[in-house]
Amino acid sequence: MIKICSRRKILVITIVSCILTLSVIGAKLRVIETVQTVLQGEKLEKSNRMNVYNIAADFDPVERIITAKEKITYRNDENISFNALYFHLYPNAFKHEDTTPFEKNEMEHAYPKGFEPGYIDIHSIQENGEALNYVVMGIGESILKVHLNKSLEPGKKIDLNIDFSVKVPPSCGRFGYGENTINIANWYPILSVFDWKGWNLDPYYAIGDPFYSDVANYRVEILMPQEYILAYSGDCIKKESIEGKIRWTIEGEKIRDFAMIASDKFKMVDGEIDGIKIHSYYFDGQFGDLALDTAKDSIKIFSNLYGKYPYKQFSVVASDFFIGGMEYPNLVFIDQSLYKEENKQILEYVIAHEAAHQWWYGIVGNDEVNEPWLDEALTEYSTLLYYEKKYNAETRDEIYKNLILRYYNAYIEGKNLKEYHVCRSINKFEDSQEYQVLVYYRGAMFIKDLRKQLGDELFFQAMKVYFDKYKYKNANTEDFIHVCEKVANRDLRGSFKQWLRYEKE
Known part of the structure; x- marks a missing residue:
């Protein structure tokens, strides 16, 4: 970022x-201690199989609520058994003013119309149709601990089904909506990383990018109002008209996270570099082309310097995002105020910076x-x-x-x-x-x-x-x-x- x-x-x-x-x-940061579990012993050799997220969601544009069903396939690649799995519930950081991931001097920019809560509610968790016990815990209720009915042994996998809903707040950050866009990032239960320190259960800090995740395969189906254009991680493989809405089916292979931005005001200009589709989403103004050219040049330069960009598309998206720029796989959020004559030099720098994060954060x-x-x-x-x-x-x-x-x-x-x-x-x-x-x-x-x-x-x-x-x-x-x-x-x-x-x- x-x-x-x-x-x-x-x-x-x-x-x-x-x-x-x-x-x-x-x-900037907020000082909160990390909750961790100590790992004893060495890891198993990693499987080539990725964890898998299948999410079916429906967005209500009036209430700004996402209702969703998530199926997670997780393989235990450690040398110990697990009796519980841990997930991050990042939307709960927006539930109360004192846990929002903004400093006090940013609140008027983050909530230009005043604070309203955002959150995630977990309705049920099942394995093979059998209910599992769980607890929402941690600072800001940002951690979900799922108790397993039987131990998950090394080398074995498990399928969990989580029903949940998300309230999107009026926040101009990674997660929230403003006058032009609905920013949907860090919005679903995502597995915590288990490494040599144990389970990494850090809260959603106010500053920085307090995220740590494993690469996974994603398939997301989301129903959106038909007037909305959607920018996303991964690749859209299907769009269907269903009862006045559009169902977007998106797949992302070997990506670290999944984010979206929706708007009924987007303009688009597209290009291509070395077989990679480059998309620039913007509003009124003349700098959608500048954003596109910067993205194309960035992808080409960094591919030559480090290794080829391995995905099919990269999107640069103007948004209600006061912070500057933020990276997600195949997708970067850019403050829409940068799309002005007096800021165009900053716009180029921010896009190049966030594009570089595709290599350093996204892929590695x-x-x-x-x-x-x-x-x-x-x-x-x-x-x-x-x-x-x-x-x-x-x-x-x-x-x-x-x-x-x-x-x-x-x-x-x-x-x-x-x-x-x-x-x-x-x-x-x-x-x-x-x-x-x-x-x-x-x-x-x-x-x-x-x-x-x-x-x-x-x-x-x-x-x-x-x-x-x-x-x-x-x-x-x-x-x-x-x-x-x-x-x-x-x-x-x-x-x-x-x-x-x-x-x-």
Whole structure:
């Protein structure tokens, strides 16, 4: 995700009116401890079979309620038995003002017409027609614990059926509606990740991208009013007219999440690059084409640098989203206010940044709560590479000097900061400004230095190996170090420690 505030927009345009750029606003955070279960022993070898989500949903445009049935097929790839499974219920973060994923100074932008709750209600959970007990728990009632009637043994799979409904709030963020769009993201029960720490049960933090998920296969059928156009993760394989509505059937293979944006006001312009369909959804204005061209160039550049974009489509969507930009598989949310003459340079930067997240988060995943530097630093530096490859190295260097180094140095000097602990959990940062400067700026500075240490040939070889080895998986800092050291045939841990204060656990 990339955040842009109005005052920073003005400053950025002033600084870089001649070099096509913008200022990147990092994440802020709310400090809440993570609930975890300790894992003993080693994992089983991972199956090639993906977990599967089948969702049939119906959207009521008057009440703005989604009623849905979800079937999840889950395979236990661990070496221990499970008596319960855990899911995130992110919509419940919107149930009360004090748990909404916004800071206080953002509330008037997030809820321009005042706060109203959003939430998810679980109606029933079954396995093979037999009811299962469950409990909604955790901070903000954001975790669903499903008790199994019998243990799920290693290597075995289970099918769960969950009936639920979702109330969409009047919120201009990832999940909510505004004047033009209905943003439907992080909206269904999604399985928590079980890793060496156990079940990862972090709440929906106010800032950053507090999400951590496994790649899965999706099939979603959703009934929408016929006047609505839908942008989505995955590929639409069928549209049917049913009783005055349109049923969209969408399939997404090997994607990390599933999101949608609906509007009855969308305009569209389409293109193609290397066989990949590129879609630009926008409203009145002249910058739908700019968004399309930026997306096409981004997909081509990053495919050449890291590895081919493996999906059939990529959509850039203007939306009621005050934050700036947000990535989901095959789909990015873009603040509609950027589609203006005075903001078009920012628009290009945000789209390039979110496109880079398709590689670093989407295809190669990581724990965005406990190791947020990994995808954000790679994405921030990748955005500089977009300008280098599309324009020239001079443009890239000007952007780096004015928008990363300048703000980094000002913060470090102002704070007289001596500690540069980048590689840590988001609830360990002092505040949002420290998070921004260290995770985004110093993280990108480190990747820049790593490129200098290795040289272009080895650096880009390492990035390609890292992408290829961990695509459709979750990686961590140790994995990244191992790839870089293997390709470079040298010890790099001192550099990771110096720049990130990384220590192997």
